[in-house]
Amino acid sequence: xSGVRPLxxxxxxxxxxxxACGGTxxxxxxxxxxxxxxxxxxxxxxxxxxxxSAVPTLPAISPDPNLSAKLVIWGWESxxxxxxxxxxxxxxxxxxxxxxxxxxxPADTYRNIQLAVSAGSGAPDISVIEDSHLAxxxxxxxxxxxxxxxxxxIPFMNAYKWQAAQLDxxxxxxxxxxxxxxxxxxxxxxxxxxxxxGTIQTWEDFYQAAKTIKAKTGLPMWQNSKARNNGRLFExxxxxxxxxxxxxxxxxxxxxxxxxxxxxxxxxxxxxxxLALDNEEWTDPWYAAFAEGKVATEVTAAWMGAFLKGWIAPxxxxxxxxxxxxxxQPTDAQASNDGGSQLAIFEQSKQQEAAxxxxxxxxxxPESQLLMYQKQDFFPSLEATYxxxxxxxxxxxxxxxxxxxxxxxxxxxxxxAGMYTTDYQEMNALLAPEIQxxxxxxxxxxxxxxxxxKLIRDQTQRx
Amino acid sequence: xxxxxxxxxSVAIRPRRVGSLSRLWRHRWPFVFISPFFxxxxxxxxxxxxxxxxxxxxxTKGLGQAxxxxxxxxxxxxRDPIxxxxxxxxxxxxxxxVPVMTALAVVLASVLNAGFLRLQGMWRALxxxxxxxxxxxAGYTFRLLLDRDxxxxxxxxxxxxxxxxxxxxxIWWARVSLxxxxxxxxxxxxxxxxxxxxxxxxxxxxxxxxxxxxxxxQAFLHITVPLLRPVIVFAVTLSIIGTFxxxxxxxxxxxxxxxxxxxxxxxxxxxxxxxxxxxxxxxAMAFVYFAIVVVITILQFRFVTRxxxx
Numbered sequence: 001x002s003g004v005r006p007l008x009x010x011x012x013x014x015x016x017x018x019x020a021c022g023g024t025x026x027x028x029x030x031x032x033x034x035x036x037x038x039x040x041x042x043x044x045x046x047x048x049x050x051x052x053s054a055v056p057t058l059p060a061i062s063p064d065p066n067l068s069a070k071l072v073i074w075g076w077e078s079x080x081x082x083x084x085x086x087x088x089x090x091x092x093x094x095x096x097x098x099x100x101x102x103x104x105x106p107a108d109t110y111r112n113i114q115l116a117v118s119a120g121s122g123a124p125d126i127s128v129i130e131d132s133h134l135a136x137x138x139x140x141x142x143x144x145x146x147x148x149x150x151x152x153x154i155p156f157m158n159a160y161k162w163q164a165a166q167l168d169x170x171x172x173x174x175x176x177x178x179x180x181x182x183x184x185x186x187x188x189x190x191x192x193x194x195x196x197x198g199t200i201q202t203w204e205d206f207y208q209a210a211k212t213i214k215a216k217t218g219l220p221m222w223q224n225s226k227a228r229n230n231g232r233l234f235e236x237x238x239x240x241x242x243x244x245x246x247x248x249x250x251x252x253x254x255x256x257x258x259x260x261x262x263x264x265x266x267x268x269x270x271x272x273x274x275l276a277l278d279n280e281e282w283t284d285p286w287y288a289a290f291a292e293g294k295v296a297t298e299v300t301a302a303w304m305g306a307f308l309k310g311w312i313a314p315x316x317x318x319x320x321x322x323x324x325x326x327x328x329q330p331t332d333a334q335a336s337n338d339g340g341s342q343l344a345i346f347e348q349s350k351q352q353e354a355a356x357x358x359x360x361x362x363x364x365x366p367e368s369q370l371l372m373y374q375k376q377d378f379f380p381s382l383e384a385t386y387x388x389x390x391x392x393x394x395x396x397x398x399x400x401x402x403x404x405x406x407x408x409x410x411x412x413x414x415x416x417a418g419m420y421t422t423d424y425q426e427m428n429a430l431l432a433p434e435i436q437x438x439x440x441x442x443x444x445x446x447x448x449x450x451x452x453x454k455l456i457r458d459q460t461q462r463x
Numbered sequence: 464x465x466x467x468x469x470x471x472x473s474v475a476i477r478p479r480r481v482g483s484l485s486r487l488w489r490h491r492w493p494f495v496f497i498s499p500f501f502x503x504x505x506x507x508x509x510x511x512x513x514x515x516x517x518x519x520x521x522x523t524k525g526l527g528q529a530x531x532x533x534x535x536x537x538x539x540x541x542r543d544p545i546x547x548x549x550x551x552x553x554x555x556x557x558x559x560x561v562p563v564m565t566a567l568a569v570v571l572a573s574v575l576n577a578g579f580l581r582l583q584g585m586w587r588a589l590x591x592x593x594x595x596x597x598x599x600x601a602g603y604t605f606r607l608l609l610d611r612d613x614x615x616x617x618x619x620x621x622x623x624x625x626x627x628x629x630x631x632x633x634i635w636w637a638r639v640s641l642x643x644x645x646x647x648x649x650x651x652x653x654x655x656x657x658x659x660x661x662x663x664x665x666x667x668x669x670x671x672x673x674x675x676x677x678x679x680x681q682a683f684l685h686i687t688v689p690l691l692r693p694v695i696v697f698a699v700t701l702s703i704i705g706t707f708x709x710x711x712x713x714x715x716x717x718x719x720x721x722x723x724x725x726x727x728x729x730x731x732x733x734x735x736x737x738x739x740x741x742x743x744x745x746x747a748m749a750f751v752y753f754a755i756v757v758v759i760t761i762l763q764f765r766f767v768t769r770x771x772x773x
Contacts, residue, residue: 111737114737114740136740140740226632226721227629227631227632227633227637227720227721227722228632228718228720228721278632285610285612285613425738425739426738426739429734429738429739430545433720433721433722433723434722436720436721436722437722440633440634440721440722442634442722455544455545458539458542458543459543459545459739
């Protein structure tokens with residue numbers, strides 16, 4: 001039980017802290033990869049960079065069947081399940097590489113990475129890391145510099161993904177899936193309310209549609225928690241406008257741009273007018289609202305498809321549809337991003353070559369990426385896959401919409417925004433309570449953003 | 464060998480340096496036998512303490528270069544509204560649940576101590592049971608009970624026409640809910656302390672009061688409670704420290720929300736360390752937190768025990 005005596009409490013705190021930073025010295029970002037890591041890919045990198053005028057082609061993978069290793073890979077359930085789809089192909093190409101997957105929820109994965117990295121041992125060879133956390137680990141110096149291996153893939157991946165994977169011109173991860181955002185909506189609800197999603201061009205249209213749907217069907221437009229708001233909806237909506245927590249120079253801009261306030265006030269209208277269902281994301285009531293048709297839309301990313309189809313609302317197949325984000329202004333992109341992940345190798349790994357072979361085979365090979373998209377809705381960051389006929393196939397879950405083509409269009413338009421930086425975790429943790437206070441009527445939108453900005457400046461020493 | 468002769472000999476050789484070393488050598492076995500405690504104490508207490516003191520003057524993210532910042536972390540900390548907010552939360556929470564819990568503990572203890580009660584052992588065990596229940600299980604159960612929409616408490620209230628209470632979705636209700644969980648978990652613990660105290664009070668005193676015409680209530684308020692005061696002070700002291708150190712209960716029940724309203728200093732230290740990786744800053748927090756809890760505890764002790772000698 002929680003410590004009763006102060007000495008115990010402090011010793012506990014001290015132990016926790018010390019335990020977490022046993023070995024401070026560690027590899028830094030300046031370390032260059034050893035020649036042993038380069039493998040086959042780096043020779044291709046050499047040729048690609050030596051002839052910049054030539055049209056780049058996706059590096060061919062020539063597996064070395066003699067490469068032998070036992071890789072440990074960390075990730076969470078959906079990600080590991082997806083990686084395993086490639087297992088038959090991979091074990092054929094690399095018969096001597098065995099893989100041990102360690103499945104933990106994302107929060108545990110990250111915490112254990114931090115502990116392992118601080119302790120100087122215990123990290124896996126590879127981990128799945130969300131874009132939102134990647135820059136933090138890159139900044140820590142925990143990940144291997146794989147610039148040479150990754151460089152040939154740069155023109156073939158969604159450009160915006162590299163922001164999280166790179167630091168000072170060096171690359172530390174290979175993008176896996178992207179999080180193009182669109183509006184998922186219930187066809188039956190829209191029909192019942194007489195709202196044609198094709199007419200929703202602006203967020204004002206979306207708001208009017210919400211009012212109509214509420215009046216005709218009694219259903220709220222979206223789910224958004226007040227007391228346990230996590231800031232994600234706000235982030236998705238400002239990312240669409242090319243805004244984030246910081247500008248390209250790293251200065252905090254939450255309180256500098258009136259468009260941020262506009263977005264927060266827009267979200268508030270839905271709370272005030274009963275157009276939002278007050279459920280926390282990833283909780284039972286939140287799932288139930290999808291499964292039981294208690295909500296009309298969800299502004300979310302491509303990967304949400306796998307969750308809806310898989311276990312949140314498999315019985316609602318065919319009732320869903322997807323349309324692109326409405327615009328704030330005519331110049332806005334109809335695109336935003338939420339989440340997305342990459343694979344990275346740890347500095348501690350003694351099997352750098354095999355680890356890269358694994359990553360390259362899973363993420364740099366269009367067949368693998370396509371397979372994972374087909375089976376588990378991990379939307380590939382690898383653009384070479386978009387030309388595949390699979391993208392043009394209608395998706396029965398979404399009432400026959402060509403959602404994959406739609407997401408491929410959206411992903412090309414995602415603006416760059418100062419969102420997933422080295423301090424994203426901390427900045428999100430500082431913003432969310434301010435949004436909660438705002439939602440509970442304790443402060444105005446301006447105050448919420450000004451307070452969050454001030455806290456972020458104080459805590460992160462950003463300008 | 465008799466003790467006095469040993470003392471004489473050691474006195475005789477004290478002035479010489481070599482002598483004290485040889486004395487140490489002569490008594491090496493006792494030192495060896497008691498050394499495990501000191502070795503462990505040094506490894507798990509003194510070293511961590513010194514290390515976190517060193518950390519608290521660095522700006523570090525665990526890996527890479529630590530940057531010496533002197534008292535910079537402390538300076539930042541003194542104008543960190545989140546840290547002071549968590550301190551204020553602890554004070555508010557203390558006033559929400561400790562008075563109620565302590566009073567209930569005294570009443571329960573005297574009922575359990577009363578001669579007329581049968582199956583005393585069973586009742587005592589029953590009351591202590593929540594304290595040894597896993598807090599994670601209890602916390603999740605409370606979440607199910609207190610859930611706004613489908614929770615059992617709100618469902619039960621609705622039978623009486625009471626509109627749903629935002630137990631965990633409102634700044635003040637969340638604090639009250641956390642107080643309820645704390646009372647549930649710690650009442651038995653406090654009752655046992657009070658019970659121990661009650662058993663040191665001679666029954667004759669209460670009997671004498673009754674002979675003099677005092678009712679049961681009067682005897683309780685004017686004899687039992689004043690005599691129990693040192694024990695009550697002790698229990699409240701533990702509660703003060705426990706409130707500032709509260710972690711598992713809010714971590715499971717509210718995760719510090721909404722809007723940080725139930726975030727305690729130790730939760731703040733934890734998230735600064737393990738979510739933001741600011742080890743240096745968190746170490747500074749731990750020291751300031753420790754100093755504040757010590758000061759508050761001393762003040763409370765002074766305040767409550769003042770006049771006891773008179």
